Amino acid sequence: MTLNNAHTHIPLELAGRINELAAQVSRPANLAQADKAVLIARIKTLLKQHNAQIVAHYYVDAQLQALAEETGGVVADSLEMANFGAQSNADILVVCGVRFMGETAKMLSPEKTILMPDLNATCSLDVGCPAHEFAAFCAQHPQHTVVVYANTSVEVKALADWVVTSGNALQIVRHLKAQGEKIIWAPDQHLGRWIEKETGIEMLRWMGHCIVHDEFKAFELEQLKREHPDAKVLVHPESSESVVALADVVGSTKVLINAVQTLPDETFIVATDHGIFYKMRQLAPHKKLIVAPTDSKTTQCISCAHCPWMAMNSLQNLADVLEKQDQKIEIDESIRVQALRSVQRMLDFSRAQGLVKAK
Numbered sequence: 001m002t003l004n005n006a007h008t009h010i011p012l013e014l015a016g017r018i019n020e021l022a023a024q025v026s027r028p029a030n031l032a033q034a035d036k037a038v039l040i041a042r043i044k045t046l047l048k049q050h051n052a053q054i055v056a057h058y059y060v061d062a063q064l065q066a067l068a069e070e071t072g073g074v075v076a077d078s079l080e081m082a083n084f085g086a087q088s089n090a091d092i093l094v095v096c097g098v099r100f101m102g103e104t105a106k107m108l109s110p111e112k113t114i115l116m117p118d119l120n121a122t123c124s125l126d127v128g129c130p131a132h133e134f135a136a137f138c139a140q141h142p143q144h145t146v147v148v149y150a151n152t153s154v155e156v157k158a159l160a161d162w163v164v165t166s167g168n169a170l171q172i173v174r175h176l177k178a179q180g181e182k183i184i185w186a187p188d189q190h191l192g193r194w195i196e197k198e199t200g201i202e203m204l205r206w207m208g209h210c211i212v213h214d215e216f217k218a219f220e221l222e223q224l225k226r227e228h229p230d231a232k233v234l235v236h237p238e239s240s241e242s243v244v245a246l247a248d249v250v251g252s253t254k255v256l257i258n259a260v261q262t263l264p265d266e267t268f269i270v271a272t273d274h275g276i277f278y279k280m281r282q283l284a285p286h287k288k289l290i291v292a293p294t295d296s297k298t299t300q301c302i303s304c305a306h307c308p309w310m311a312m313n314s315l316q317n318l319a320d321v322l323e324k325q326d327q328k329i330e331i332d333e334s335i336r337v338q339a340l341r342s343v344q345r346m347l348d349f350s351r352a353q354g355l356v357k358a359k
């Protein structure tokens with residue numbers, strides 16, 4: 001791997017592995033309405049029976065989001081998911097999302113059983129930042145404060161001083177800048193670059209990427225904007241610089257949902273995973289939502305605006321895991337304690353700033 005003073009790139013073979021992993025994911029089968037109804041009834045019974053709650057991300061299937069809300073769980077971004085899980089009185093949390101979200105839940109609630117519909121649901125940012133390579137990078141810059149995005153393994157979090165999400169990264173980096181800290185940022189290069197621009201700080205950035213947001217294309221987005229001149233463009237900061245430059249609103253999932261709900265505009269072009277449309281439609285049912293383009297004439301999309309690993313969560317494997325309790329998150333206790341410091345620091349900061357609900 002090439003290291004230099006500015007940024008560090010993930011090796012080509014790792015980038016290839018990420019695409020391979022994404023291509024191997026098998027999407028859940030479409031079920032008939034009657035079968036879905038049977039599964040939903042079974043899940044509701046099992047949740048009650050085991051004092052379990054669903055903690056779901058905005059990017060998972062709409063039916064899972066609806067079920068989480070209906071049964072006293074939560075649908076949220078990764079920051080609020082962590083906060084909700086830590087404050088829940090359930091014995092079991094079923095995390096419908098990707099693996100690092102389950103690990104964060106376990107870190108914060110070691111006494112709870114943390115289940116996931118499929119433990120193989122990963123994230124390209126997590127895969128693109130192996131702990132041993134990141135440790136070597138950090139060791140070269142011992143004077144730097146290490147800030148990592150939530151989309152990392154528990155082992156990487158154990159190397160960090162701070163964990164951040166897209167919902168609090170700006171505030172935390174501003175806070176560190178005010179204290180004169182030098183920062184290592186990992187793993188999302190685009191989010192890191194956007195934070196640098198917004199805060200005026202320069203960071204040593206790990207050059208990972210999200211395969212979903214990295215695929216939105218500026219040229220096609222400009223064309224789409226011309227076809228919909230009244231539309232507002234909403235972009236998640238994990239997207240490339242050229243796409244972010246075309247945005248009317250840039251922000252976390254929560255910020256983008258809020259924009260659809262509160263702005264007076266009728267039409268929105270949305271550059272993030274289209275799983276978010278469930279919540280946007282729920283809060284603003286009359287607004288028109290258009291998926292930002294991911295194709296270009298020369299390439300085929302891998303994600304097509306929907307994360308292949310988020311899509312691994314289904315009614316079927318949710319029901320199965322509640323029944324068998326076999327897809328359980330387990331973390332080595334010493335790593336958990338080490339990683340917890342940076343996650344807890346983030347939650348305490350976010351609660352103090354009113355970014356998440358305090359109990």
Ligand code: SF4
Binds near residue numbers: 124125151211212307
């Ligand atoms: S959408 Fe991107 S950042 Fe989110 S889980 Fe999927 S690959 Fe990771």
